[in-house]
Amino acid sequence: MKIAISVPDAVFQAAERHAQRSQKSRSQLYAEAVAEYLHRHAPDDVTEAMNRVIDQVGTAPDPFVQAAAQSVLARVEW
Template identity: 50%
Template sequence: MKTAVSIPDPVFAKADRYARLVNKSRSQIFSEALREYLARHSPDEVTEAMDQALETIEEQRDSFVAKASERVLRQAEW
């Protein structure tokens, strides 16, 4: 979809230089930037990413580290 947006000149210039540097079109750069921004700021996507990270961590749980962590947490002053 084509659309028109206003972008400050310095931002446009940086995006243009970066696009040439990585051999991509400005449209690709702006699209990727917007996609990343939305992923970072969408609560559902942030929660989903955190859940996936925690699942990965849980799968790799080390019993020694878990016991040591519990010991440290019990001694910590809350």
């Protein structure tokens, strides 16, 4: 899909330099930037993904981790 956007000159120039250095087209650079922005700013998607992982692995404490934590806590001066 083709779109037209406006960006500040400084941002455009920095993006052009980065595209050249990384040997990417301008379209690829902007598409990756928008995809990363959406990924970082979509908390519902992140929450859903974390919930899927928790459903797969469960929430019961790992016996080894629990024993290691207790051992560390026993040696820490309070």
